Amino acid sequence: MTETTSAQTTAEKPAGSSEEERPLLQVSDLKKHFPIRGGLLRRQVGTVKAVDGVNLSVKRGETMAIVGESGCGKSTTGRTILRLEEPTGGEVIFDDPDLGPVNVESADRRTMEKIRPKMQIIFQDPFASLDARMTVGRVIAEPLVINKVLQGQALRDRVAELLTLVGLRPEHASRYPHAFSGGQRQRIGIARAIALNPELIICDEPVSALDVSVQAQVINLMEDLQDRLGLTYMFISHDLSVVEHISDRVAVMYVGRVVEIGTTNELFYSPKHPYTEALLQAVPQPDPRQRLEVVPLTGDVPSPANPPSGCYFHTRCPYAQPVCSEETPPLREIKINGVETGHQAACHFAEELSLKGAAVSSEETIPEAASAAGATTA
Amino acid sequence: MTDGQSDTIVSVRDLEVEFPTTLGVVRALNGVNFDIPRGKVIGIVGESGCGKSVTARAIMQIIERPGHVTGGTIEFHRKRTEGAATDLLSEPEDKDAATRSGGVDIAKLDPNSRAMRSIRGAEIAMIFQEPMTSLNPVYTVGSQIEEAILLHQTDDKEQARTQAIDMLRQVGMPNPERIAKSYPHELSGGMRQRAMIAMALSCHPALLIADEPTTALDVTTEAQILSLMRNLKSEIGMSIMFITHSMGVVAQLCDEVIVMYLGRVVERASVDEIFYNPKHPYTRSLLRSIPRIGAKRQEKLEVIKGSIPDPYVRLPGCTFHPRCPDYMEGICNTIIPAETLLPGPTRHGVRCHLYSENNEGEPDPRATPQGADGLQDGKQPATAATSEA
Numbered sequence: 001m002t003e004t005t006s007a008q009t010t011a012e013k014p015a016g017s018s019e020e021e022r023p024l025l026q027v028s029d030l031k032k033h034f035p036i037r038g039g040l041l042r043r044q045v046g047t048v049k050a051v052d053g054v055n056l057s058v059k060r061g062e063t064m065a066i067v068g069e070s071g072c073g074k075s076t077t078g079r080t081i082l083r084l085e086e087p088t089g090g091e092v093i094f095d096d097p098d099l100g101p102v103n104v105e106s107a108d109r110r111t112m113e114k115i116r117p118k119m120q121i122i123f124q125d126p127f128a129s130l131d132a133r134m135t136v137g138r139v140i141a142e143p144l145v146i147n148k149v150l151q152g153q154a155l156r157d158r159v160a161e162l163l164t165l166v167g168l169r170p171e172h173a174s175r176y177p178h179a180f181s182g183g184q185r186q187r188i189g190i191a192r193a194i195a196l197n198p199e200l201i202i203c204d205e206p207v208s209a210l211d212v213s214v215q216a217q218v219i220n221l222m223e224d225l226q227d228r229l230g231l232t233y234m235f236i237s238h239d240l241s242v243v244e245h246i247s248d249r250v251a252v253m254y255v256g257r258v259v260e261i262g263t264t265n266e267l268f269y270s271p272k273h274p275y276t277e278a279l280l281q282a283v284p285q286p287d288p289r290q291r292l293e294v295v296p297l298t299g300d301v302p303s304p305a306n307p308p309s310g311c312y313f314h315t316r317c318p319y320a321q322p323v324c325s326e327e328t329p330p331l332r333e334i335k336i337n338g339v340e341t342g343h344q345a346a347c348h349f350a351e352e353l354s355l356k357g358a359a360v361s362s363e364e365t366i367p368e369a370a371s372a373a374g375a376t377t378a
Numbered sequence: 379m380t381d382g383q384s385d386t387i388v389s390v391r392d393l394e395v396e397f398p399t400t401l402g403v404v405r406a407l408n409g410v411n412f413d414i415p416r417g418k419v420i421g422i423v424g425e426s427g428c429g430k431s432v433t434a435r436a437i438m439q440i441i442e443r444p445g446h447v448t449g450g451t452i453e454f455h456r457k458r459t460e461g462a463a464t465d466l467l468s469e470p471e472d473k474d475a476a477t478r479s480g481g482v483d484i485a486k487l488d489p490n491s492r493a494m495r496s497i498r499g500a501e502i503a504m505i506f507q508e509p510m511t512s513l514n515p516v517y518t519v520g521s522q523i524e525e526a527i528l529l530h531q532t533d534d535k536e537q538a539r540t541q542a543i544d545m546l547r548q549v550g551m552p553n554p555e556r557i558a559k560s561y562p563h564e565l566s567g568g569m570r571q572r573a574m575i576a577m578a579l580s581c582h583p584a585l586l587i588a589d590e591p592t593t594a595l596d597v598t599t600e601a602q603i604l605s606l607m608r609n610l611k612s613e614i615g616m617s618i619m620f621i622t623h624s625m626g627v628v629a630q631l632c633d634e635v636i637v638m639y640l641g642r643v644v645e646r647a648s649v650d651e652i653f654y655n656p657k658h659p660y661t662r663s664l665l666r667s668i669p670r671i672g673a674k675r676q677e678k679l680e681v682i683k684g685s686i687p688d689p690y691v692r693l694p695g696c697t698f699h700p701r702c703p704d705y706m707e708g709i710c711n712t713i714i715p716a717e718t719l720l721p722g723p724t725r726h727g728v729r730c731h732l733y734s735e736n737n738e739g740e741p742d743p744r745a746t747p748q749g750a751d752g753l754q755d756g757k758q759p760a761t762a763a764t765s766e767a
Contacts, residue, residue, distance in 0.1 A: 069596040124437070183684050211425040212623060213682035216667040220678055238596060241626075245679065247643075268671065284604070284626030286668060288649040291630055295605045298596040300566045352459040360672030365629075366655045367662040376539040 023057040046159035052256035063233040065247035073256040076097035090229035124205035130177040137173030183214030262343035271359035272345035277355040288359035393450035408641040421632030437491040452484040500530040503578035509570035513562040519680040520558025545576040568599035640697040647726035652755040
């Protein structure tokens, strides 16, 4: 089943090298195009290539982050992987613990029913993603009920256990979502996502809507749960400081394509794509003695309905050469002194450019811990 | 601290705002004090519900009903060259809004009065977080900017149009003539925010209030907007009151910082002091809880325990005490700390019992004293140097 779709992958796939290291998720040439309809007969007049040939793999137990500006297709990628959106092309091989590798995008209904519980999602807006007319207990129990996992007292016990696991109290089950703060609601969303013991959770901007102090609580909770339940996260975010904190590897997307993938350290401190450099430079440093003097990137993200020729980034790239507007650079392995690093970038000049990594704010701006030891709670 | 009237543009004293609701009274602001110096960027930081937006709306007199100002003053001063601010008071019933120092107490003006309407937009302008909801979708960007100009500056439509296009050019819009003819939905988020800034600046206000203007934008666009605001500030010579919850943005843009928590200013100082010498336990915790690039990975983020209390509950003493790592039983939960001014070259005020010599603040929330009594050397915090996480 996995070989049916011809994968016109431009990138070297590190997948399938050995049985033990088979990735949990292998995304190959994933495409999602939305038609633009217009005119009297609603004929298709154009295509928004929201996701246009994404290749990446996620290893079991790691946190893979997808970053990029709004409209770059990171959320659509996440949704298409779960097949919440029907893909236009490409395949997503999910290594199910029972069924083995399954192509999510072409699986039939019965297979989907079996693998859906293993792939869950946490949404950005904790206010919109919980049904206001269901008690928290019912919200969390719903996946268990639909999949006929538990019922009666066992179900109630499991809901109580899940609530405790995410740092809420079992008696919260009878309340309605409106009685909770943003951070607590996000905990409820997390409890619902882990109810079926999933392998993979796609986290679509899970902390963007939260306050700073609450954001830290939720991030710590997510890391905790990952350790305890052996979860794999795909963490979609535009906040690079959160991404650096939580992820093992990072993929940078620009106008529907992955332009760079690498380990968090590689990508943050020796980026190989000019866009990554610009993104890193633009992060506002919480240090008044390190002010950004030059605007790292001018102009706007090009429209995915009408992307530029060649490398999509050439219109804003400070290092652009004539070749950049003519040839599309493939996502390729970057060799440093002939050694493969697992670091991939889609830039004609990835090896030649010496790009700046993330700026690091002074340690002095981190105040010392308060006297009470209780300040760090898990 | 009311000295130097000439270089403060707005001074807010003991400002209180309440929202009576069916569930009880929400006291959004409990005695807020600060000054906005002329030509400076002052940052207001705090988490949601701390009252930063309400403060801005109180200055603009656009608090949504049933909320209203229940106490305190908001004194507005114009530049000397522009004539006294009291010139704006044309109606006889506004006369009691004039202050002794020649300013106007906005809190005493009727929100719909002629004087308030001539201040709002022309003297003090505001931009909002979500540019899509604050622009009218059925009018072109140009006509919305012209509206403000026609209202405050000129009756000549042609002149208003050229001025609007000039303004769009000044905020760095490519092809301003075309942009003026486009509708908001045709612009990207960053462009819309630029259009909002153009509209706000079209009447050359003395103070621009920016309520989380970059929160909905991407980092790259945010960097563009911040740099634009920095340049416009020096070009136009206005003051900016910048409301945000992002410590990064504060560090990048502001000259002075006010940290708010539950309707009170808990700490105010220069930006360098706030980041390199923060005093209030809340500010310190906030700075420790933000993920930073380059901080050691895998280290747990420090959290502020608990969450922001329910707005209907009125907490006795310091409102931060249930979450405070330096909580002192018997003091913090009974006495509201007064503002203590710390010694040093720059003004650094903090409302915390760790720094006040006498712990006899005022138990009555309405009578919180204001700085002046706290000039003595603040008790060195036992906390700062001792333990390490």
